[in-house]
Structures are given as structure tokens and as C-alpha cells.
Amino acid sequence: MSRDPLGRAPLVLLAPAALGVLVLVVPLLALVAATEPATLVDQLTSEAARQALWLSVTTSTAATLVALVLGLPLAWVLARVRLRARRLLRALVIVPMVLPPVVAGIALRAAFGRSGLLGEPILDLTGFAFPYTTWGVVLAHVFVAMPFLVISLEGALRSTGSGYDGAAATLGAGRWTTFRRVTLPLALPGLAAAMVLAWARSLGEFGATITFNGNYPGTTQTMPTLIYVERQADGDAALALSLLMLLVSVGVLVALRDRWLVTA
Amino acid sequence: MHALAGLEQADGTAVLDGEDLLPLPPQRRRVGVVFQDQRLFPHLTALDNVAFGPRAAGLPRAAARRTARSWLERLGVADLADRRPRRLSGGQAQRVAIARALAAEPRLLLLDEPFAGLDVGVAAALRIELTRHLAAFDGVTLLVTHDALDALTLATVVAVLDDGRLVQAGPRRRSRPGPAPSTSPVWWASTSSVRATGSGRSRRPRSLSRCTRRPTPAATAGAASCAPQRHTATPSGSRSPASRT
Numbered sequence: 001m002s003r004d005p006l007g008r009a010p011l012v013l014l015a016p017a018a019l020g021v022l023v024l025v026v027p028l029l030a031l032v033a034a035t036e037p038a039t040l041v042d043q044l045t046s047e048a049a050r051q052a053l054w055l056s057v058t059t060s061t062a063a064t065l066v067a068l069v070l071g072l073p074l075a076w077v078l079a080r081v082r083l084r085a086r087r088l089l090r091a092l093v094i095v096p097m098v099l100p101p102v103v104a105g106i107a108l109r110a111a112f113g114r115s116g117l118l119g120e121p122i123l124d125l126t127g128f129a130f131p132y133t134t135w136g137v138v139l140a141h142v143f144v145a146m147p148f149l150v151i152s153l154e155g156a157l158r159s160t161g162s163g164y165d166g167a168a169a170t171l172g173a174g175r176w177t178t179f180r181r182v183t184l185p186l187a188l189p190g191l192a193a194a195m196v197l198a199w200a201r202s203l204g205e206f207g208a209t210i211t212f213n214g215n216y217p218g219t220t221q222t223m224p225t226l227i228y229v230e231r232q233a234d235g236d237a238a239l240a241l242s243l244l245m246l247l248v249s250v251g252v253l254v255a256l257r258d259r260w261l262v263t264a
Numbered sequence: 265m266h267a268l269a270g271l272e273q274a275d276g277t278a279v280l281d282g283e284d285l286l287p288l289p290p291q292r293r294r295v296g297v298v299f300q301d302q303r304l305f306p307h308l309t310a311l312d313n314v315a316f317g318p319r320a321a322g323l324p325r326a327a328a329r330r331t332a333r334s335w336l337e338r339l340g341v342a343d344l345a346d347r348r349p350r351r352l353s354g355g356q357a358q359r360v361a362i363a364r365a366l367a368a369e370p371r372l373l374l375l376d377e378p379f380a381g382l383d384v385g386v387a388a389a390l391r392i393e394l395t396r397h398l399a400a401f402d403g404v405t406l407l408v409t410h411d412a413l414d415a416l417t418l419a420t421v422v423a424v425l426d427d428g429r430l431v432q433a434g435p436r437r438r439s440r441p442g443p444a445p446s447t448s449p450v451w452w453a454s455t456s457s458v459r460a461t462g463s464g465r466s467r468r469p470r471s472l473s474r475c476t477r478r479p480t481p482a483a484t485a486g487a488a489s490c491a492p493q494r495h496t497a498t499p500s501g502s503r504s505p506a507s508r509t
Contacts, residue, residue, distance in 0.1 A: 163303055
């Protein structure tokens with residue numbers, strides 16, 4: 001540690017900080033320690049785990065893309081358009097973030113269930129219903145993950161400032177051109193971080209997914225739901241699957257750290 | 265100044281070539297701005313910064329870059345074409361910013377304290393160059409400065425604002441700060457309007473004037489008087505320049 005010109009950091013701050021690190025790290029280390037290598041290999045090669053992992057990764061990725069297509073314009077509106085109802089709009093966007101996931105699942109049911117507010121007309125028109133399908137999983141993921149994307153992206157758009165937008169306007173660029181050639185490129189680092197955040201939230205999503213879609217292997221059974229089911233039947237298997245999720249999550253962090261997640 | 269560019273709301277009128285600018289959105293005003301902090305796009309090279317205006321006007325990329333390169337050459341910074349703004353010095357960035365504003369072919373060019381924050385030597389050199397570039401510019405230039413030297417060397421018409429009030433306006437020779445200004449005066453200097461009158465390209469003098477409910481003393485054809493109500497950047501602590509002119 002290099003010498004700090006302001007003097008040593010006080011113990012009253014260092015001690016809780018160290019304790020905080022322990023709380024965050026010990027459970028993960030315990031997870032690694034408790035897993036038997038043999039069960040890990042078994043689980044990794046099991047059909048159920050392979051299916052669930054694949055479903056988790058694909059639905060999370062799809063949900064992140066949907067959240068991007070809808071959330072980027074929404075973040076732009078919040079950051080750049082003079083709206084009287086901006087605070088209200090932002091509050092509405094944040095609600096799913098603070099909502100218990102189970103409640104989110106129930107709410108999705110009320111809206112998109114077979115007899116839901118939108119679900120019924122959709123079913124009548126197209127014969128398609130979201131619940132218990134992979135699309136339903138994606139929908140649930142979008143619902144819980146998009147707020148994270150929108151809020152962090154709005155922050156990124158605000159921090160780049162509207163000064164450059166104004167400069168572009170004086171050079172004759174309309175708002176769409178300005179968005180494409182100035183606003184978006186300047187917000188790219190924030191955009192990447194927002195997408196990672198949404199993807200991670202989506203990968204771990206459990207409550208809304210299982211409430212809205214049930215738990216069908218191959219179509220709606222994602223890793224967290226599989227782990228939950230295994231936990232009730234076979235503790236060791238749940239440990240191994242959890243470790244697998246941990247590895248995937250850490251792997252993503254490591255893969256992206258240099259490009260996007262360095263803020264200092 | 266920002267109100268003339270359309271970046272802030274303003275009351276009143278701002279007539280340029282017989283057209284009121286204020287109802288137009290900034291991208292349709294053709295008012296170029298050299299911002300005090302330049303505001304060069306950090307993710308684009310100097311060349312692409314200058315090519316931004318021509319491209320926004322619909323030119324294909326290659327043609328816009330050719331135009332941009334010729335502007336960089338005119339401003340003497342063609343060798344910096346591939347640099348990002350982060351790697352430009354203050355004087356270089358200011359030259360690129362002027363090239364960028366001119367490349368968009370504005371009718372009115374706004375210069376906001378163009379020499380503030382530059383080394384004295386760089387500022388002096390750029391001031392001399394700017395005289396030349398503005399002479400070749402077929403439009404009205406409005407320059408805001410706290411430095412009387414800028415106004416007296418670059419302007420054909422000078423308006424002096426003191427604590428938000430227009431205290432003098434007229435051809436350069438007769439203007440000097442009024443008696444005992446309460447704060448450092450702000451000089452609104454217009455170049456080239458007189459030159460434009462005599463240039464023969466248009467018979468009608470290009471005019472930029474502003475009328476609120478009362479006519480302003482300087483709102484005469486061929487002169488740039490100015491300015492919008494409520495605000496614009498005048499760092500001298502004068503809160504509302506021109507609001508009472």
C-alpha cells in the first residue's frame with residue numbers, strides 16, 4: 001500500500017469495511033469448499049443442468065436485447081426530453097426494481113396470463129399465451145431487468161451532458177442524427193455496463209419466472225429454478241449447480257472487466 | 265448567445281436576413297457557435313469533428329471529409345486531422361472548433377470568448393488569424409468578450425453591456441466603456457456586417473437586430489445589436505444582459 005499523504009486510514013472505517021468484505025466473500029468460498037468434485041462433474045454433464053444452463057443463458061441474452069431496444073429510447077427520453085411527468089415516469093420505471101420478484105410474477109400473470117388484461121386479447125387474436133413458455137421466461141426477465149438498464153443508462157446519458165447535443169444541433173444535426181452520431185457513441189461505456197447489469201439480473205432471476213412460468217425442464221426451467229428444485233431433493237446437486245452459476249457469473253465479470261467495468 | 269443559437273429559450277425577436285431566428289429549432293437556424301469550451305466531440309477525430317456539419321447537411325462521408333480537410337488547412341491545423349480532441353492543445357482545439365463552425369456554412373457565427381483560457385502568445389496569433397478568416401466569411405459574426413482588445417481589433421460594430429444594460433453601441437471608433445462601469449463590461453462585437461454590406465454579394469445589408477417591445481438604440485440595419493432576454497453567458501456577474509436594453 002502506498003503512503004497516503006493524508007495519514008493512515010482510521011480503524012473505525014477499516015474494520016467495518018473488512019467485515020463487509022468477509023460477509024460478501026465467505027459464502028462463496030464456503031460454496032466452493034462444500035462442493036465435491038465428483039458431484040460437480042456429474043452435474044455438469046447431466047441433461048437437466050445442460051438444458052437449464054442453456055435456457056438461462058439464451059433467455060437472459062434475449063431479455064437483455066429486448067431491454068436494450070426498449071430501454072435505450074426510454075433512458076434517452078428520461079435524460080433528454082423535457083417532460084412535466086418525468087419524475088413520475090422514472091418512479092414507474094423503478095417500481096419493478098424494488099418489487100419482490102414473486103409479486104412481479106403475479107402482476108405479470110394479471111397482465112399476460114391466459115385471462116389477463118392483455119393476455120386474453122392476445123390469446124384470442126393469435127392463439128398464443130406467454131405463461132409456461134420460453135417467451136414467458138424472456139418476458140419475466142425483461143420486466144425485472146429493464147429497470148436496471150434504464151436507470152443506469154439514464155445516468156450515463158446525463159453524465160455525458162447535453163452540451164455536445166447542443167453543439168451538434170448548431171452544426172445542423174437533427175435530434176435523431178445527434179442521437180446516432182453523438183449521444184450514443186459517448187454513452188457506449190455506460191451502455192455496456194448497463195447491459196451487463198441487466199444480463200446479470202436476468203440470469204439470476206427466479207421469483208417472477210417461476211411464478212409466471214412454472215418449472216418445465218427445457219422450456220421454462222432456468223438454472224435458478226433447477227437449483228431450487230434440486231435443493232429440495234438433493235443438497236449436493238444444488239451445491240454443484242450453484243457453483244456452476246458462480247463460475248458463469250464470475251466468468252462474465254472477468255471477461256468484461258477490462259473493457260467496460262473499470263470506473264476508476 | 266445561446267439564445268441566438270437556439271440552445272436556450274428567449275423572448276423577443278432576432279432578425280437575420282429578414283427572418284426571425286427565434287421560432288426556428290437550432291439545427292435550422294444556420295447559426296454557428298464556437299463555444300468557450302469548444303465542445304469538440306471527444307469520440308471523433310479533428311477531421312470528423314469538422315466534417316460533422318457537412319455530413320449533417322447531407323454530404324456523403326468522403327465529400328464531407330474533403331471539405332473538412334480544406335477547412336483544417338485554412339486554419340493551419342491539417343496535420344492534426346487524425347487527433348482526438350483530448351490530444352489537442354488549447355489553441356489547436358480552438359482552431360478546430362472555428363473550422364468546425366465555419367464548415368457548417370453558418371449565416372451567423374457566434375464566438376464566445378474565443379481567446380479566453382489561451383496562452384497570451386497563442387491568443388495574439390489567433391486573433392490576427394481570425395481577422396483574416398472573418399474577412400473571408402460571408403456572414404455576420406457576433407463575438408462576446410471581456411477583453412476590449414478583442415472588440416477593438418476584430419469588430420466593425422461594438423456594443424458595450426455593463427451589468428446587463430446596453431451602455432453603448434455603434435461603429436468601433438466611437439465605443440469605449442461608459443464612465444465608471446460597475447463591473448467589467450461585456451463587449452458584444454460584430455464583425456463583417458459592414459463588410460458584407462459592401463461586398464456586393466447581396467445588395468441588402470445583412471442585418472441582425474433585436475426588438476423587444478421598445479426599440480433598442482442599436483437596432484439599426486447593418487449593425488449587430490443583440491441579444492435575447494434572460495440570460496446568456498456573461499461571467500462577469502451580470503445576471504441578465506440585455507434584458508433591459
